[in-house]
Amino acid sequence: MGRYIDEILQPGEKVLYSTNAHWMFYLPAMAAWVAAIILFFLSRTTTTEGIVLLCLSASAVVALVALYWTAKAWFHRWTTETDVTNLRIVHKTGFITRKTFEMSLDKVESVDVDQSILGRILNYGDVTVHGVGEGEETISAIASPLKFRNSITAR
Secondary structure (H helix, E strand, C coil): CCCHHHHHCCCCCCEEEEECECHHHHHHHHHHHHHHHHHHHHHHCCCCHHHHHHHHHHHHHHHHHHHHHHHHHHHHHHCCEEEEECCEEEEEECCCCCEEEEEEHHHEEEEEEECCHHHHHHCEEEEEEEECCCEEEEEEEEECHHHHHHHHHCC
């Protein structure tokens, strides 16, 4: 399966910038994996059979949750594309059901970037594209939001 942008490019249209959902979507899964590992090692430090079983059971449950969160984050990143071409902005989410947002660069009025402190440290944020007569669209938690904005505003 190819990228969505490659399927919809018009003749003479070139991709100038591509980005994706930021890897921070993996943070809950990473925290759960760490908790599962800690619980597993706690089970090895005790000799009481009841506590060993409790720690191993809790470790297994947390590992299953971590596995689910890892798969969910991976699938979200895999099915999300955000691109800027020489003619338009294209944002696509979803696999079975697809949601797309496209706006001609000529219709872009302004581009706002919203980053938290953690977003500035890890280089992710929300970008809101305001269009002339077309409303606005917010693209959440994308990687390198300032580069994305600059690729839209610099012509």
